Amino acid sequence: MRLALLAFVALAACAPEAVSPSAPQTPAAEAPASAPLAEGEIPAPVGEITISSPLAGARVSSPLLVEGIAINNWMFEGVFPAELAVDGAVIAQAPAQQQAPDNWTNPGPVRFKAELTFTVTEEKNAVLILREDSPRPVSADSDVAGPARTVRIPVTLLPMAQ
Incomplete structure (x- = not known):
């Protein structure tokens, strides 16, 4: 009897955590990116970064709040760069920072x-660029960093209402 009870407790402890049916489910966009990568960039493998906001194709206004989850080696000192580009020109930059209690x-x-804060006078197609800040070395015996894993998300920038 004790052995059966012990086995039951051990199995229950190994079971996956139940998700509350009332918990809100946030849609998320996982890498690979929805916009083409620039020369020298490599796509982030699926599962390394998940963006919960904004989703690809979103119409956004300033300030643009970017939220998600990334594996820890995307960061250095708890941050990695986020940029907003229009026609290849960066119009806004900000650090994507870890959120407590994560470390x-x-x-x-x-x-x-x-x-990211930006100003546009008319609707503009743009790309949100998230790039790791801890690129891997080009080889095991090198200190030279290789290309950064990158996610590019197309968005439409909206002008401020007047």
């Missing part, structure tokens, strides 16, 4: 947030 020095996923 980039611990293994596993880390929640992040960035806020």
